Amino acid sequence: MSRLVYWFAVLSFTGAVLPAVRADDIYLKEPGTFDRNKLKEWLQEESAASPSQTQLAEVGKGARSVVYPLTEHARHGKPGQMRAAVNECEYLMKQIVYSPETKNAPLQQAFAGQMLEALTAVLKPKEQHAITRVNATMVLARLAELSGAEETANLAVQIIDSPDQVDGARYWAFRALKNLFSHARKPVNAARREKAVEALVKFIERPNKMSKEPPIEELDGLRMVRREAIRALAAIHDPGVANKKGAEAAWTLVRILRKDKDVSPEPRLDEQVEAAIGLCGLRPDPKGEYQPAFAVYHVGAFVRDFLNAARASSYSAREPWKIHAVRLEEALKGLADAKDETIKKVVPAAVAVLRGAQAKSNTVSVDALDKLLQELKPPSSIYKNNPKAVVNPRES
Numbered sequence: 001m002s003r004l005v006y007w008f009a010v011l012s013f014t015g016a017v018l019p020a021v022r023a024d025d026i027y028l029k030e031p032g033t034f035d036r037n038k039l040k041e042w043l044q045e046e047s048a049a050s051p052s053q054t055q056l057a058e059v060g061k062g063a064r065s066v067v068y069p070l071t072e073h074a075r076h077g078k079p080g081q082m083r084a085a086v087n088e089c090e091y092l093m094k095q096i097v098y099s100p101e102t103k104n105a106p107l108q109q110a111f112a113g114q115m116l117e118a119l120t121a122v123l124k125p126k127e128q129h130a131i132t133r134v135n136a137t138m139v140l141a142r143l144a145e146l147s148g149a150e151e152t153a154n155l156a157v158q159i160i161d162s163p164d165q166v167d168g169a170r171y172w173a174f175r176a177l178k179n180l181f182s183h184a185r186k187p188v189n190a191a192r193r194e195k196a197v198e199a200l201v202k203f204i205e206r207p208n209k210m211s212k213e214p215p216i217e218e219l220d221g222l223r224m225v226r227r228e229a230i231r232a233l234a235a236i237h238d239p240g241v242a243n244k245k246g247a248e249a250a251w252t253l254v255r256i257l258r259k260d261k262d263v264s265p266e267p268r269l270d271e272q273v274e275a276a277i278g279l280c281g282l283r284p285d286p287k288g289e290y291q292p293a294f295a296v297y298h299v300g301a302f303v304r305d306f307l308n309a310a311r312a313s314s315y316s317a318r319e320p321w322k323i324h325a326v327r328l329e330e331a332l333k334g335l336a337d338a339k340d341e342t343i344k345k346v347v348p349a350a351v352a353v354l355r356g357a358q359a360k361s362n363t364v365s366v367d368a369l370d371k372l373l374q375e376l377k378p379p380s381s382i383y384k385n386n387p388k389a390v391v392n393p394r395e396s
Helices: 004-015 036-043 053-071 081-097 105-123 130-147 152-161 168-183 190-205 215-238 247-256 268-281 292-312 320-331 341-358 367-375
Strands: none
Touching: 036 053, 036 081, 036 105, 053 081, 053 105, 053 130, 081 105, 081 130, 105 130, 130 152, 130 168, 152 168, 152 190, 168 190, 168 215, 168 341, 190 215, 190 247, 215 247, 215 268, 247 268, 247 292, 268 292, 268 320, 292 320, 292 341, 292 367, 320 341, 341 367
C-alpha cells in the first residue's frame, strides 16, 4: 500500500468508533423539484427584505437536492461519483448563490442556513458511512469559505468533538474553521470562537493510541490531520484562556513548535512551521495574561534549528525549505512594530537567518541568533499567572 493511499485510509477511519451495522439504508432524497433558474433570478435581484416563504421553500429544496445525494450508497463504490456529488454542491454555492452577480444577501444567508440543516441531517446518524461523512464535511468547509457564515462553526465543532466521528471528517471540519475565520464577513462572536478554540486544543493535545512501533504511514496520517487543526487554531488568532484546561491555545502552539516531550506523535517540521506562524499572529490578550515575548523567543529558537536542519539535509527537495522560510519571514515581519525588547531583538535576527535559508546559503550563520537567545531573559512562561505553562523540548 502506498503512503498516500494509507493516509487516506487513516483519514477515513482513524479515531472512529465504527458502527456494528451497515448504513446502506441511510439514504435521504429530496422529493421536490428544485428550480435552479428561479433561485438564480431571485438572487440577482437587489433586496434587503427577508425572503418570502416561497423563496425559503425553494432554497431548502436547492440545498437538499445537492447535499442528500452524498448518502446514495450506489455512489460509494463507483470512482468519481462522490466527487461528482461534491461538485454539484460546489457549483450551486460558487456559481449561483455566492457568485459576484448575487445581490440578495438575505437569501444568501437563508441558503447557508438550509445547507447547514441538510448537512446536519446527513451527518447525524451514528451509522453513517465514513465516505459520506468525509464528503459532507468537505462541502461544509467550502460553505464556510464562500458564505463566511459563522453558524458553520457550530457544525464544525460538533464534528470535531463527536466521539463517533472519523478523522477524515475532522480534517475537513478543521478546514471549515480555518476558512471561516479567514473569510468571515464580520468578527465571529466570542462564544463560538471560544468553543472552536477548545475543540481544536482538545484535538491537538489528545493522546493518540498507537502500536509500540507504528508504521511511518500511520504517524504521517495522524500528523497530517493534526496539522490542519494547528492551521485552524492559528487562523483564530486567539491566545486562549490561561489556567483553563483545554483553552490554552498559545501554550498548545508553542508545545508543537518546540516538540514538547508530552506531544505524541512527535511534531513534524510542517506542523512546527504552522505553529510558529500561528504564534506570530496571536492578538494581544486584553487581560494581559498572554506573554508574546515567550512565544517569539521560542520562534527564534525554532528558526535557528530550522536552518541547521535544512543544511544538514543539504536542502533536500523532500521539504519545501524556501517556502517555509518565506512564510516564516512574513509572519515575523508582522511583529515589526512590537514594543517588547525581546521581540524587537529576535525578529531581525531570525529574519536574517531565514533569508539565508531562502537563498540556500551556506555562509549565513546562526551564531548571532544563538548568542542573542542565550543572552535574552524572556518571560518564564507563556501565561503570566501560570508558571506551569512552559515547554519541555525533546533532545535533538
